[in-house]
Amino acid sequence: xxxxxxxxxxxxxxxxxxxxxxxxxxxxxxxxxxxxxxxxxxxxxxxxxxxxxxxxxxxxxxxxxxxxxxxxxxxxxxxxxxxxxxxxxxxxxxxxxxxxxxxxxxxxxxxxxxxxxxxxxxxxxxxxxxxxxxxxxxxxxxxxxxxxxxxxxxxxxxxxxxxxxxxxxxxxxxxxxxxxxxxxxxx
Numbered sequence: 001x002x003x004x005x006x007x008x009x010x011x012x013x014x015x016x017x018x019x020x021x022x023x024x025x026x027x028x029x030x031x032x033x034x035x036x037x038x039x040x041x042x043x044x045x046x047x048x049x050x051x052x053x054x055x056x057x058x059x060x061x062x063x064x065x066x067x068x069x070x071x072x073x074x075x076x077x078x079x080x081x082x083x084x085x086x087x088x089x090x091x092x093x094x095x096x097x098x099x100x101x102x103x104x105x106x107x108x109x110x111x112x113x114x115x116x117x118x119x120x121x122x123x124x125x126x127x128x129x130x131x132x133x134x135x136x137x138x139x140x141x142x143x144x145x146x147x148x149x150x151x152x153x154x155x156x157x158x159x160x161x162x163x164x165x166x167x168x169x170x171x172x173x174x175x176x177x178x179x180x181x182x183x184x185x186x187x
Contacts, residue, residue, distance in 0.1 A: 001147075003045040004117050004138060005033065005089055006157040012131075015051050019093050019125035022055055027064045028124070030054045030092030032076060032110070033117070034085040041115070045157055046088040052079055054092075066092055068110065089117035091134075093124045099135030099148065106137075106144055114139050119156065131156050 007015070015031060022029040034050040055062050057079070058072025080086055090110045094102075099120040109118055120135040121128050128134070136152040138145045147155055 001151065001154045003157045004115075004136075004155045005048055006045040006159065007033070007048040009158050011048065011051065012158045015091065016121065016125050016128050018051070018053055019091065019121060020128075022053060022062065023093050023124035023126075025124055025126060027062055028066050028093050028095070029062055030066055030068075030090060030110070032057075032087050033089035033091065033119075034080065035088045037080070037084045037086045048088065050083070050085055052076060087111055087116075089119060091119035091121060093121045095124060097122045099133070100146065101135070101137050101144060109139070112139065114141060117155070118144075131158055 015033075019029045019031065031054060032052045033048045034052060035046050036049055039046060054066060054068055054072065057075040058069050061068045061072060076087070092105075092110075099122050101118070101120065105118070105120070109116070111118075116139040118137040118139070120137070122133060131153040132149045134152050134156070136147045136155045138147070138155065
């Protein structure tokens with residue numbers, strides 16, 4: 001299987017921490033994955049060089065679910081034009097362990113273009129430290145192909161060098177476990 005995207009470990013950590021922080025343990029959050037516009041589209045894997053969180057582009061979009069408006073797409077287009085970037089993927093969170101696309105995710109994607117990679121992180125991204133925990137959904141011929149666990153890690157590369165547990169500070173792992181227990185007790 002050919003890898004579609006690659007992301008540096010530090011940027012991967014910033015992405016997941018940002019999603020978890022913005023979701024506050026009780027709402028979905030998301031971000032666009034961006035690359036340099038000069039990187040050829042057919043050259044895989046596409047390097048993720050920047051991220052744009054949904055609520056930075058559309059401050060009113062995190063309502064529990066994600067309601068991203070036209071103004072957010074305009075802000076994304078302006079950002080990409082200004083910084084010489086283009087969208088190669090997106091990621092959003094789900095509340096529980098399920099990383100499959102919902103019917104809404106599949107029929108109303110953030111980007112409906114073949115080759116687009118849509119990622120889903122479980123537990124509002126709290127405690128996620130490894131790509132194999134994500135759902136990776138690839139747009140192919142107008143539909144979605146979905147990949148999980150080891151296959152997900154083959155499509156989205158986070159170059160090795162340090163173990164995921166070493167990249168994530170011990171206090172963040174403890175805080176994620178604490179928040180998850182709090183959410184379970186509230187149910």
